[in-house]
Amino acid sequence: MTSKKDMLDVLRHSRHDWLNVIQLIKGYLALERYDRIEEVLEIAIQQALNESKLSNLSIPNVSCYLLTFNWLQPPYTLEFEVMGEVTDLQSIEQELESLVRAAADLFKAHCSLERENHLLLTFQLFPDFLRLTFDFQGKLCRLEELETALKHVLQKREDSFELREEECVFSVCFEKK
């Protein structure tokens, strides 16, 4: 059973996020920028669809971690997109969670606060496997140390690993069991 205070806290954060969207629309309405309102609506709808799909993958720990990530004011903002048909990823949740958390923590430790930083996580869903792409844009420090640590986390499962001061991009496949 949920603690009522936790529930109120979740609702408070969610309300805050949606009010930002509402305020944006209000601003563009005052400026008569109706084209921008349409954009804001489309982005909000698309994001809600991504959130809904993420919530339906039977990976509650990973979903909660990602859905609440930006509420803790991390040094980079996280965005995610979910492509493909919703499928059951329960069998790989543990492996997925530990990799996602480890990589997210490494980016926290190695990103510079001089610039805005952003991590886009793309879930590509296939019937038998998940392909997860990390795309970090911003400014990274101590690149060699980061590369060693990331490669240790990835255990040679990544493809097309790219790491530069302003970006880091790689994908990992998880086969369903």
Add this chain to the structure above:
Amino acid sequence: MTSKKDMLDVLRHSRHDWLNVIQLIKGYLALERYDRIEEVLEIAIQQALNESKLSNLSIPNVSCYLLTFNWLQPPYTLEFEVMGEVTDLQSIEQELESLVRAAADLFKAHCSLERENHLLLTFQLFPDFLRLTFDFQGKLCRLEELETALKHVLQKREDSFELREEECVFSVCFEKK
């Protein structure tokens, strides 16, 4: 600690509510009814403010009950407003919760599904007490039985009790301890 599945469920309901607002705006945008968009935004902002105030009254059980009430598809929709300065109602939460739940259940048992039914709960916050007004509009059945049951719940603490087939309105004061 919150169960992750409960948390995802709360977020799913909240997302659904906000998406309704977004879809409404999208519809009015297509119709170029910008005045209506402004109304929708104002209502959404006002409701968020009410929700935020309700969440800050230190009555988590009552707040969660009311904030999630409409998610369970009750026979009437619940709306609430919170007027006055936010204050700490912890000392009266138990008494408040049992009265609110009992009255809400009685309206459930006595409302007719032939019409749309609606309950507006108004919290008027004063430094030393809370005045809570129930305003039910819709269609009620078995009025005598309802009156007896409500008066039993209220224990003569109500003022200006009105009960007719299409409405029921009364207020109760709760003194802070």
